[in-house]
Amino acid sequence: MAKAFSAGRRGITGFLEPAERDLLRKLFTDIITMLEPETPAHEDPLAALIGLDMDVSVPVDPALLRLLPDAVKDDADSALEFRQLTERSLRETKIGALRAASLGLESEKLVLNEEAAKLWAMALNDVRLVLAERLEIRDEEDADRIHEVQDWGDADDVESYLSLVYNFVSWLQESLVQAMLAAMARSK
Template sequence: MATPFRSGRKGIVGSLEGPERDLLRKLFRDVILTLEPEPREDEDPLARLLGIGEETEPPEDPALARLLPGGTADEEGAAEFRRFTERSIRETKVGRLRMAAMDCESGRLELDDEHAAALSAALNDVRLVLGTRLGIESEADAARIAEYSDWQQARDVESYMALVYQFVSWLQESLVEAMLARLDSGSH
């Protein structure tokens, strides 16, 4: 069973069992696949190098749209925002997810500040995807998901995803608390 993260002299430490590590690495890979854009042969190499994209429409997948918001309610402004930032946002998120997946190779996680921040961001991206897939949009929706509390109750996709969502949320909360304790102690 996973242990809560704690702040120590050498960084932030926590532990995960084999099945928990496997689950997290799979979730990270799934979000990476969601974020990686389809390669385009007609893409301008200079624009690619500068991080300028040609796609300005919001993603059709609601989970991807949640990961890559438009930045503004104004459609024209959102299109410009996407054009100039979406590629770098995707690349940053994918990099953090890959770093987190590599950190989860070991049962004992010993994280410096950079790796702790990457893991926290990766867990947040997983939570955003799971929350979107579960339809969490209000307190009532969150309360519905919180009703699932026992892995023995997992009978369908929603109940399993709800339990995974709760586990990832607990793990992220534990990590953020350890990060805050580290800041408070001046150990960073």
């Protein structure tokens, strides 16, 4: 199978077709919209600086909850307290990675340095998490079911289409991670 990304002397390069770039741009934008906080940053400058957000709550949307899971299990009060201390900055970090990756889609040839590759990996991972939740992927058996859809002509319903998109994003992420590992090995 062809690779989307490869490691070279100038960093990690990738080539995406215009339709692939358009699809990724839309996916990144959708996830950014999902992650945008419902309330503005706290008016207290210190609270805003450290990312404290007393207005957060556990996300109702399961896909958003998969992006922003509870860090503390079996203790709702501790989980909420941790969420208040970290969620806003986590959202901002994820949005930043998605925006950076989206900006990279302006040209057909992508050239990623180490930092840009990490941002791309984060962005692709977040897209995969949302798609996995929408497709109800919980285990290997569910993932195998998704991989059965191989052709865009087979995408006659929403689930089949999302399965193809999930497979495409998974392929991109795997190719990127392999290129990142090759670049790390090359630099040693």
